[in-house]
Amino acid sequence: MGVRAMVGVAVVLLVNAASRLFRRGSGTVAGGRAGLAVDPRLLAKLAQSRHMALVSGTNGKTTTTALLSAALGSTGRRVASNATGSNMPAGHVAALVGGRGAPTGCLEVDEAYLGRVLDDTHAEVVVLLNLSRDQLDRMSEVRMLAERWRGVLEQSTTTVVANADDPLVVHAASGSTGVVWVAGGLEWRDDAGACPQCLGPISFAAQAPGWSCSSCGFARPTPSWVLDGTTAIGPVGRVEMVLGLPGVFNLRNGLMALAGAWSMGVPVEEAAAAMSSVIDVAGRFVDRDVAGTPVRLMLAKNPAGWSALLDTVADEEAAVVVSINARTADGADPSWLFDVDFSKLAGRTVVATGDRWRDLSVRLRYAGVPHETEASPTAAVALAGSGAAGRVDVIGNYTAFRDLLESS
Amino acid sequence: MSVLRIAVVYPDLLGTYGDTGNGVILERRAAERGIAAELLMARSSEPLPEADLYCLGGGEDGPQVLAAERLVADGGLRRATEAGATIFAVCAGFQIIGASFPDAAGNRHDGVGLIDVTTTKGSGPRCVGEVAVDPDPALGLSRLSGFENHGGVSTLGEAAALGTVVAGVGNGAGPAIEGAYRGHVLGTYLHGPVLARNPDLADLLLRWATGSGELEVLDDAAALDLRSERLASVGC
Numbered sequence: 001m002g003v004r005a006m007v008g009v010a011v012v013l014l015v016n017a018a019s020r021l022f023r024r025g026s027g028t029v030a031g032g033r034a035g036l037a038v039d040p041r042l043l044a045k046l047a048q049s050r051h052m053a054l055v056s057g058t059n060g061k062t063t064t065t066a067l068l069s070a071a072l073g074s075t076g077r078r079v080a081s082n083a084t085g086s087n088m089p090a091g092h093v094a095a096l097v098g099g100r101g102a103p104t105g106c107l108e109v110d111e112a113y114l115g116r117v118l119d120d121t122h123a124e125v126v127v128l129l130n131l132s133r134d135q136l137d138r139m140s141e142v143r144m145l146a147e148r149w150r151g152v153l154e155q156s157t158t159t160v161v162a163n164a165d166d167p168l169v170v171h172a173a174s175g176s177t178g179v180v181w182v183a184g185g186l187e188w189r190d191d192a193g194a195c196p197q198c199l200g201p202i203s204f205a206a207q208a209p210g211w212s213c214s215s216c217g218f219a220r221p222t223p224s225w226v227l228d229g230t231t232a233i234g235p236v237g238r239v240e241m242v243l244g245l246p247g248v249f250n251l252r253n254g255l256m257a258l259a260g261a262w263s264m265g266v267p268v269e270e271a272a273a274a275m276s277s278v279i280d281v282a283g284r285f286v287d288r289d290v291a292g293t294p295v296r297l298m299l300a301k302n303p304a305g306w307s308a309l310l311d312t313v314a315d316e317e318a319a320v321v322v323s324i325n326a327r328t329a330d331g332a333d334p335s336w337l338f339d340v341d342f343s344k345l346a347g348r349t350v351v352a353t354g355d356r357w358r359d360l361s362v363r364l365r366y367a368g369v370p371h372e373t374e375a376s377p378t379a380a381v382a383l384a385g386s387g388a389a390g391r392v393d394v395i396g397n398y399t400a401f402r403d404l405l406e407s408s
Numbered sequence: 409m410s411v412l413r414i415a416v417v418y419p420d421l422l423g424t425y426g427d428t429g430n431g432v433i434l435e436r437r438a439a440e441r442g443i444a445a446e447l448l449m450a451r452s453s454e455p456l457p458e459a460d461l462y463c464l465g466g467g468e469d470g471p472q473v474l475a476a477e478r479l480v481a482d483g484g485l486r487r488a489t490e491a492g493a494t495i496f497a498v499c500a501g502f503q504i505i506g507a508s509f510p511d512a513a514g515n516r517h518d519g520v521g522l523i524d525v526t527t528t529k530g531s532g533p534r535c536v537g538e539v540a541v542d543p544d545p546a547l548g549l550s551r552l553s554g555f556e557n558h559g560g561v562s563t564l565g566e567a568a569a570l571g572t573v574v575a576g577v578g579n580g581a582g583p584a585i586e587g588a589y590r591g592h593v594l595g596t597y598l599h600g601p602v603l604a605r606n607p608d609l610a611d612l613l614l615r616w617a618t619g620s621g622e623l624e625v626l627d628d629a630a631a632l633d634l635r636s637e638r639l640a641s642v643g644c
Contacts, residue, residue, distance in 0.1 A: 133424060141424075141468040193420030193451075199474045201420065201453035214453070332537070333555045335600025338429025358634040362604045365630055366429070366436050 031097065032090035043089050046096040047105060047121035050080070053260055054117060056109040057129025057169070058142075059305045061087065063245065064129060064253040064260075065108040066281045071261035074274035078102035085282055088113055089120070111145050115152035126153070127161045127260045129184060129253070131168040132191045133339070134302040135331030142191050146172045161260045164223040167211060171196035171218075182259045183223040185252040187311075188304030190339070225259045227251060232258050232272070239268045244279035247312035283401075288408035291378045293385035295321075295394045297408065299401040301330075303339035306395075310344040313393055319384035320345055320393045323354035323377050323400035330398045334359050342367040349387055353380035354400045377404055412438050412445040412618060415459035417485070418452040418467075421475040422501055425557070427465025429601030430496065430610075434461060437610055441624045456484035461494045461617040464501025466557075466599050469512040472500040479504065479520045489522050494592040494617040498602060502587065502595030503527040503560055510560060523593045524565030530580055534559045539576030539598055540644040541586045544568055547612060552586075553605045553638040554598025562597075564588050570596050575642035592616045605635045 035042045053072065055065045062085045069081040080099020082091045087108040096105055109117045111131070118126060128149070131142045149172035153160055162173035163184030168191065173179050186192070192211075195202050200215025212219035225234045232239050232255050241254045254275055261271040280286050284299050298313070300306040313320070322345075326334045334356050342364055350371035352360040357373050364371045374380035377400065384392045396404055416423070416431035431447050438445035448457050452475060462485060467475060479485050485505075489495055495505060503509035506525030508516050514529045536557045543549040552571060561580035569579070570587025578586030578597060587596035594613070596602065603610040607628040614623060 143468050143470060190419065190423060194471045194474060199470055201451070203453075333425070333557065333600065335426035335429075335555060338426035338432065338601040338604070339423075358630065358637055359604070361630045362634050363429075363601075366433050366604070368436075 029086045029090045029094055032086075032092070032094035035093050035097065036090055041120075043093050043096070043117070044120040046093060047123075050096075050103055050105045051264060052105045052107070052121045052123035053125045053127065053264060054107050054109045054114070054121065054123045055127045055129070055260070056111055056114045057127075057163075058111065058132045058134050058302060059308070060129045060249065060253045060256075061085075061108045063250060063281045063284070064127060064257050065106055066278050067243075067254055067257035067275045068127065068260050069106040070274040070278050071257055071266055071271035072104050072106055072264060074261075074270040075266055077104050079104045079106050081106045082108055083282065089117060092117060114149060118152055118156055118158065123158055125159045125161055125260050125263045127256050128163060128169045128173060129256060130163055130166045130186060130188075130304065131172075132188045132302065132304040133336065142168060143196060146196055149173075150175050159263050161256060161263055163256065164221050165210065167192040167202050167213075167218070167220075168196050170221060174221075179221075180225070180259050180263055181221045181223040182225040182256050183227060184256050185227075185249065187249065187308045190303075225255055227255050232268070234259065234262060234268060236262070236268055239272045241272050242276045244276060245281065245285055247308065249308040249312070283405045287391065288405075290381045290394070290404060290408045293381050294391045295381060295385075295408065296391055297401065297404055298393065298395045299398070300395055301398050303336050306340040309395060310341065313395075314344050316393065317348065318391050318393045319349035319351070319387060320395065321351045321353060321377070321380045321384045322360060323380070323394065323396035323404065324352075324357065324360045325355040325397060325400045325403075326359075327355070327399045330400075337363040338366075342369055345369050349384060351380045351384045353377045354396065378407055410444065412443055412461070412614075413448060413457070413459040414438075414445060414461045414463065414617075415448040415450045415457055417450050417456065417462050417464045417501070418475050418478070419449050419465070421452050421471035422465040422467040422504075424466045424468060425499065425600040427463070427498055427501070427600060430465070430498065430603045431463045433601060433603045433610055434463070434614060437607070437626065438614055438618075440626055443614075443618065452478050456482045456488075458484070458488065459493065461496065461613060462488065464495070464497040464504060466499030466501065472504065472509070473511050473517050475500075476504045476509070476517055476519055480518060485520055486522065489593060492592065494613055495522060495594065496613050497593075497595040499556075499558055499597055499599035502597060503562065505593065505595055506562065506588075507565075523588055523590050523595060524567045525562050525588050525595065526565070527560040527562045528581070530559050530561040532580075535577040535580055535597070537576055538638060538642045539578060539586065540574040540639050540642055541571040541578065541598070542574055543571035544589075547571075547589075549606070549608050549612060550635075551639060551644065552598060552602075552609060553635045554596070554602045555600060556597040557599060558597050562588070566590070570594065574644050605631060605638060607631045
């Protein structure tokens with residue numbers, strides 16, 4: 001142990017030196033990569049003496065990680081977390097080095113890396129949110145991911161905090177010894193229509209159990225955490241969640257985080273109070289200014305995320321700029337635009353922009369949404385803001401959002 | 409016909425890549441011309457409804473096998489084809505309407521057999537990327553643009569290729585050809601809402617399904633601009 005610990009410390013110092021060299025602070029991916037190159041077991045060593053929690057799933061990872069980190073920190077302990085969304089091992093190493101001395105770690109984990117990161121960190125709790133189609137040109141098919149999660153979790157003693165509303169997540173978690181089922185909601189059902197256990201038809205219903213397979217009987221487990229309006233109801237009673245983030249989907253993220261914090265021994269009242277302080281998750285939902293126009297910037301990366309977000313902004317009247325890119329980090333194939341019900345934007349001033357504004361324009365035409373087009377995102381914001389006073393809602397997919405955030 | 413019935417086949421199993429968009433596009437293009445059209449979402453747990461035009465989309469391996477089994481057992485798609493219905497099948501749907509296709513492990517599964525196409529497991533990497541196709545001149549279409557993402561490769565028997573590949577892979581077995589058609593059955597690896605980029609292909613299907621020789625011209629400036637830009641992205 002002595003030698004190993006010394007090696008670990010030396011590598012940590014090297015990573016910090018590398019980070020300073022890249023002048024990107026103490027928690028950079030570049031530093032993490034350098035550290036892993038020196039010691040491939042670095043993540044395991046950094047996690048060894050900490051209480052670790054992991055958060056994974058297609059949507060809500062960054063927000064839930066922020067909420068869970070706040071909740072875990074409510075006991076006064078420091079929490080190391082990859083708050084910027086760098087969710088692969090290099091980002092995890094960077095985050096834990098940056099939060100050196102913090103007794104708790106809370107990491108957002110890319111779906112495809114969950115097995116490796118769980119092996120390395122021996123996390124006490126893994127929070128599993130949902131699985132749906134995302135970047136199909138480069139990511140695994142979702143059913144394959146669910147199968148891989150199941151294999152990993154069957155071999156682990158971690159407590160799994162799992163969304164009971166998503167059949168793919170339930171399949172992944174049901175081989176585990178300790179599962180806390182949470183009514184985490186499921187906006188997007190089109191990837192869960194075929195039973196993950198037998199491929200039979202899954203039918204969804206409002207009444208209990210909520211969903212079930214008519215062929216094999218695989219069904220929604222009874223959740224021990226549910227949402228009633230803005231109140232979380234769990235094994236220890238009711239607790240009010242006052243979140244600084246909009247939308248039902250964020251309340252559900254909050255419920256998952258609360259159940260995760262409770263599973264790690266944090267009292268729920270303290271956890272809920274700490275979560276209410278989270279108002280800015282990597283720039284999302286925050287009021288900003290793009291070239292003189294007040295905007296609210298929002299991120300949606302895949303059909304499930306768009307569905308939830310369009311519902312959240314549905315009752316508003318502000319002009320909307322939609323910005324779509326298809327760079328490597330977005331996925332090169334924007335076919336998914338036709339999985340999004342853009343007709344929810346009908347009646348508002350809409351401007352299509354981003355690298356793939358032409359794809360979006362054709363999609364909007366078939367959704368029956370009159371719109372204008374403007375290739376430059378900042379010019380599109382100005383165009384949307386020119387018609388009426390007030391804020392413009394700006395929704396972008398990953399790199400489109402990032403670019404607008406940088407120009408705000 | 410009174411109402412043009414357009415069925416999206418098994419969106420619960422075959423709808424991985426925004427493919428339901430093809431049904432939506434066909435319905436809209438009919439409606440914009442005053443052709444009464446009805447869009448049916450035909451789920452796999454129900455008997456396949458009668459329709460004039462069927463759209464099949466892509467799907468993951470397990471659901472693809474299940475969709476083929478259910479379509480064979482249902483028999484409705486074969487009966488409709490024999491009665492002259494138009495079939496438009498994309499990606500996994502294209503493989504399903506053929507004679508046979510492989511699953512993830514390489515095991516052979518029977519297709520519905522609407523067109524003489526046999527798909528086997530490709531030996532190379534998955535074919536992923538933009539595609540440009542010069543369609544069979546007999547179809548009277550402009551150069552097609554699409555995106556492919558498939559592992560299987562397809563060999564044509566008694567069926568014509570949809571066209572010649574100018575960029576991308578296409579069917580992937582032997583000559584650089586893409587897709588297949590025979591009668592009013594047409595399959596392609598250009599997945600997702602390929603009809604968004606290729607409005608003339610959408611109208612070809614509508615002419616087949618309605619039996620009308622001429623269709624009112626629609627304003628397709630945005631779609632044609634999109635197609636030009638996508639073709640230019642692969643040097644075409």
